[in-house]
Amino acid sequence: MIRDITIGQYYPGKSLLHKIDPRMKLILTFAIIIVIFLCKNFFSLGIIAVTAVAAALLSRVPLKMILKSLKPIVIILLFTAVLNIFYTQGGATWFEWKYIKITEKGVFTALFTMVRIVSLVIISSLLTYTTTPTMLTDAIERVLSPLKIFKIKVHTLAMMMTLALRFIPTLIEEIDRIMNAQKARGADLETGGIVQRAKALVPIFIPLMVSSFRRAYELAFAMTCRCYTGGEGRTRMKQMKLSGVDFFALFACVLITAGIVVLNHFFEAVI
Amino acid sequence: MNEKLIEFENVTMFYNDPEEAEADKNIAPALIGVDFTVNKGEFVAVLGHNGSGKSTLAKLCNAIYEPSSGTVKVKGIVADNDDKADEVRRIVGMVFQNPDNQIVATIVEDDVAFGPENLGIEPKEIRRRVDDALKAVNMYDHRHREPHKLSGGQKQRVAIAGVLAMQTECIVLDEPTAMLDPMGREEVMQTVHRMNKEMGITVVLITHFMDEAVKADRVVVMDSGRIVMQGKPREVFSQVEKLRSHGLDVPQSTELCNMLGIKNSVLDVDECVEEITKMLGGAR
Numbered sequence: 001m002i003r004d005i006t007i008g009q010y011y012p013g014k015s016l017l018h019k020i021d022p023r024m025k026l027i028l029t030f031a032i033i034i035v036i037f038l039c040k041n042f043f044s045l046g047i048i049a050v051t052a053v054a055a056a057l058l059s060r061v062p063l064k065m066i067l068k069s070l071k072p073i074v075i076i077l078l079f080t081a082v083l084n085i086f087y088t089q090g091g092a093t094w095f096e097w098k099y100i101k102i103t104e105k106g107v108f109t110a111l112f113t114m115v116r117i118v119s120l121v122i123i124s125s126l127l128t129y130t131t132t133p134t135m136l137t138d139a140i141e142r143v144l145s146p147l148k149i150f151k152i153k154v155h156t157l158a159m160m161m162t163l164a165l166r167f168i169p170t171l172i173e174e175i176d177r178i179m180n181a182q183k184a185r186g187a188d189l190e191t192g193g194i195v196q197r198a199k200a201l202v203p204i205f206i207p208l209m210v211s212s213f214r215r216a217y218e219l220a221f222a223m224t225c226r227c228y229t230g231g232e233g234r235t236r237m238k239q240m241k242l243s244g245v246d247f248f249a250l251f252a253c254v255l256i257t258a259g260i261v262v263l264n265h266f267f268e269a270v271i
Numbered sequence: 272m273n274e275k276l277i278e279f280e281n282v283t284m285f286y287n288d289p290e291e292a293e294a295d296k297n298i299a300p301a302l303i304g305v306d307f308t309v310n311k312g313e314f315v316a317v318l319g320h321n322g323s324g325k326s327t328l329a330k331l332c333n334a335i336y337e338p339s340s341g342t343v344k345v346k347g348i349v350a351d352n353d354d355k356a357d358e359v360r361r362i363v364g365m366v367f368q369n370p371d372n373q374i375v376a377t378i379v380e381d382d383v384a385f386g387p388e389n390l391g392i393e394p395k396e397i398r399r400r401v402d403d404a405l406k407a408v409n410m411y412d413h414r415h416r417e418p419h420k421l422s423g424g425q426k427q428r429v430a431i432a433g434v435l436a437m438q439t440e441c442i443v444l445d446e447p448t449a450m451l452d453p454m455g456r457e458e459v460m461q462t463v464h465r466m467n468k469e470m471g472i473t474v475v476l477i478t479h480f481m482d483e484a485v486k487a488d489r490v491v492v493m494d495s496g497r498i499v500m501q502g503k504p505r506e507v508f509s510q511v512e513k514l515r516s517h518g519l520d521v522p523q524s525t526e527l528c529n530m531l532g533i534k535n536s537v538l539d540v541d542e543c544v545e546e547i548t549k550m551l552g553g554a555r
Contacts (some may be wrong), residue, residue: 134377166377169419215372222373225333225365226386226433227357237384237397 009069009125010132016245017059017130022139024246028253029127035257036120040269042108044260045115051256052119061129069125070118077114084110108270137161142240155231163219171212178207276441276473277332277363279307282341284327284496300339301327303496309441314467314474316484316504319493320518325477328493329445332475334359346440361390364434368446370426371419379421379429380405380414386437397436404435407470408462424455428462435466441473442466448480456480481508481522485538492517509536 017025032051039045056066084106091104128136141158148154179189182203189200284302302324309315309332319325330336331343334350342349345363350356364386367373376382380401387397405411408428418426427447434442444463448456460483467474476483484490490507492500494517500507508514511521511529520526524543525536533546 132378134381162376166375166418169417170371173419215369218367218369218372219375221330221335222365222367223375224335225360226375226437227360227389228385229357229389233391234388235391235394235397236388237381237394237401239394 009065009128011059011061011065011129013060013130015058015060015130017055017126019243019245020130020249021240021242021246022131022135023143023240024242024249025127025131026136026139026143028249029124031253032123032256033120035253035260036116036123038257038260038264039116040264041267042112042270043267044263045112047256047259047263048119049115052122055126056122059126059130061126065129066122066125069129070121073117073121077117080113080117081110084113112270133165134162137165138236138238138240153231155234159231167215170215171208174211175204175208178204274311275308276311276313276346277307277309277475278342278344279305279328279331280342280344281306282331282338282343284324284331284336285339299496301496302331302338304341305496305498307491307498309473309475311440312467312471312473314464314486314488315476315491316487316489317475317477317491317493318479318481318484318519320479322495323493323518324496325493326445327496329365329443329475329477332441332443333363333365335365360439361437362439363441363443364437364439366427366430366434366442366444366447368449370423370430370450373430373433374418374426377417378414379410379416379418382418382429383414383432383436386433390437400436400438401432404432407435407466408432422455423451424458427451427455427459431459431462431466435470435472439472441475443475443477445477446479447476448478448483456483479519481520481525485522492519494518504538505536508538 020028032048036048039048056063085102086100086106088106088109089101089103090106091108093101093103094107095102131139137158140161141154144152144154144157183189187200187203189197189204191197192200282302282305283300285300305324305328307328317325317328327336331338332345334343334345334356337350345359348355348358348362350359374382375385383401383404384397387400392400401414402411405414408431410425410428410432413421413425413429418429421429431442431444431447442463447463448459451459463474463476464486466472476487478484485504485508487504490500490502490504491498492507492514499517500510500513508521508525511525514521521529522538524540525538528535528537528543528546531547531550533550535546537543537546
């Protein structure tokens, strides 16, 4: 089971969304996320919802996977909805019983926030569904490279991210092995209270730490042997080039933003 | 032909501070006065039991360590500063024991590209080298896979491809098969031999598997930081008793024939079969 894990949640495919340059995708995703918070009424919010759904369809990522990305936020959604319904007051009263009073504004705000959060999660998870972690770290390195003028070591940070991604599966395997080894020595990991169980984890994490340090040491040797001296003078095999698709995506995002600004202007704000 | 690629001259290596070591007699140097040369195009196997200094020898070839005394020259270059060490590493590549700890990227082809990228080579040229290197180790079909989903032998071949793509003249393998199953060992050893024969790459193979040393051009046996035996595999493996005294076994076929009292030195299974047939005096 552990051998099958994929790093990140990349869904391999050849859709339009997969083809967008990762740098462009990264920037546009951030831009759209900001735009989501600019929406003030249901019309502009509608555009965002349609965008999210359209993007999901374009990516050809199965519905099941998208729903899976929404699963962890169900509780947050319900929580915010309930709070909004009961605590936001205003407009016509729809329901009243003792202390509970549900108003038009409360329901609208609750709906609004829910749609907003769902769109946000769909759009941001589409980024990770259609981009491999390697491409993403590459994109982050390149997008952040102007920060070099502030003496921020962007390359080093990106390299650390790549290595972290690379070693996640290796360390998971290692934990599995150590746990089995400790179980074979009679370690009890499954019973007892929280404190007891937390204590039982100590003999797992100590060997893990030790071996991680050893791995780091060996990896540093291996990297030195392959002439790694940091970001300077390095070239990249995979060059990133902006193409028609990227400008199309950029254009689409500009249109969406413009549409939202216009609709915000002409219709009354709900939130 | 006998152009010297790597030269060790009277190399002594302490892992601790030499003065500290002198004060404390219990600290033994990892290498003592080693003279060792590797010629261009040669396949040298270095044998020795654990702690014999063979790994230290490997790491000195690649300028990871600097010798405490004596000199290590690679193509005449002494790596006494970082720039020169870098130059040495462009000539001598290295493959380590644990495949997991030397793969840097999350995709096979990206990992192979890591070395050439560090050398600052043109992207198109890197692509060409990566494809060639992956084809040379028969991993081209796996180029888009994630390293953690490969078998040990495959990972090790990716690591070898990573060195090939740097186009080094020499490759030092530090027990590349120690953590592999027999199948993986076979895959890796075939690749290494092919590299040596077809591409003319000089190979220094550090190992404790006798069978892997049999096909080398030259075998070097180490014990307690010293080179104790050196020569063609046939010469070295015929001295069964001496090898045993250094904590090593001989290849199984050699051992069997030795026990049977066959005088001719035997290296592999085929020769062993032949000798035994001869001894039994009959047709097979």
